[in-house]
Amino acid sequence: MTMEPIEPFWFKQRQCKAEPAGDNGLRVSGPNLPETFLRIERSGDDRWRAALRLSADGPDASSTDPELKTPKEAWEAAFELYRVRMIV
Secondary structure (H helix, E strand, O other): OOOOOOOOHHHHHOOOEEEEOOOOEEEEEEOOEEEEEEEEEEOOOOOEEEEEEOOOOOOEEEEOOOOEOOHHHHHHHHHHHHHHHHHO
């Protein structure tokens, strides 16, 4: 993994868990929440994007544009995609 993601405060409050799922990916689960896959990817111009998938090898259900400057920013965006799509 390029960088270990830092789980947001609300993630633990919701009793969610994250496990490695391939390079730059996490399998995320929580009570009353479907299993979801988060990943970050580097684009050709050294920018990063975040993506959320509903299955490990499925298409992106939600993603950001490749405009994030660091892996840390990409992981923050990935967790926000999860919060908005699966929790709110």
